[in-house]
Amino acid sequence: MRKIRLNKEERTAVLAELKNMYPNAESELNFRNPFELLISTILAAQCTDKRVNQVTKPLFEKYPTPERILTLTEVELGQWIKSCGFYNMKSKNILATCHLLMEKHGGEVPEEREALMALPGVGRKTANVVISNVFGQDAIAVDTHVFRVSNRLGLAHSDNVDDTEQDLMKSIPKSMWSDAHHWIILHGRRICKARRPLCEECPLTTYCLHYKKMST
Template sequence: MQPKPRRVQTRKILDTLARMYPDAHCELIFRNPFELLIATILSAQSTDRQVNKVTKELFRKYPTPEAFLTLSEEDLAAEIRGLGLFRNKSKNILKTCRILVEQYGGEVPKDRKALEALPGVGRKTANVVLSNAFGVPALAVDTHVQRVANRLAMADSDNPLETERQLMKRVPREEWSITHHRLIWHGRRLCSARSPKCEVCDLLPYCWYGKNRLKGNALTKTADSR
């Protein structure tokens, strides 16, 4: 069972994350809000590394919503075939591009509701775009943020929206965006879903999950040695 988070402990966690990941940033490569929007849609069930490989050439050939609309769904699917759910993503991206052209003059809207109304765009994607493209404080919850936040007792929910709400209450608003990146970096580099490196993690003093895991490993080794 998770312990209830304390404000002092949350501050220590945030400060430790800052020391561990001083250069944390969005690892999707983009030059403008439109490229970030498309890259984030493409990132569902795909790694940022995979997306960056695909978008390097994709954005060179099709840099605007208007350029994307010269493609058929089949054409675009072929361009992004290396990514998961590529057929569905192709359909949504072209629908989104058409809306951007017809309703927003080819520009990405800065409004959350407008973003979430775009095909293929949910709250997480909207948060990523608002935060990284427009500098609006936001705390997107992906699988890494969900896992790490709950392991550190910064949240206690298996629902991403509720996890986001809890984090927004516990993390100062001006730190939402950078905390999002630091939690992702931690999840990718140390706090993996399987075999997390708890024994070398600077956050171990504040991590109920890591302490219990290492304690369990120690008990198992003791029992095996008898």
């Protein structure tokens, strides 16, 4: 049976410190509505969010809705999103998703996990991002940052994404799920990086299993 390494008080302290470190996490989310978040998150597969933001900003200026996106051909949309990588596949998926939104969901982004995952290019992680960030439902999106950071810090204790999500839902108060997700992602981007984490800048090393391993 898995056991989360940090006790409740330690977890509370870690979350408080993360909140202190990333007070503007909410405003750093570069989207204005569920549709923009959905498309941005599809684009984010194996691509940094910085580049996604660079691409989506001008794209949504001209094509802010599914019906507007659908005026583009697959090749045209592919050129818009080229720098995000996998652009042939993503262009096809986004157009198919927009088509489904228009046909089955009245041009809106559905709130149900099943309906979201039925959209081309939307898997479990993307669906969780939309559910937790836009609709405030019960989900924590475990992407590569969340997986790595939460297990290093001891908010989770697992070697796979599914169990990590379960751990996080147990170890973080529900009211903080959405915020904690953003804090952890920002921490993973800026400090707790995969390859060369900036542990000397991190105030959480006393809790961190990775730091303990590195320093012994």
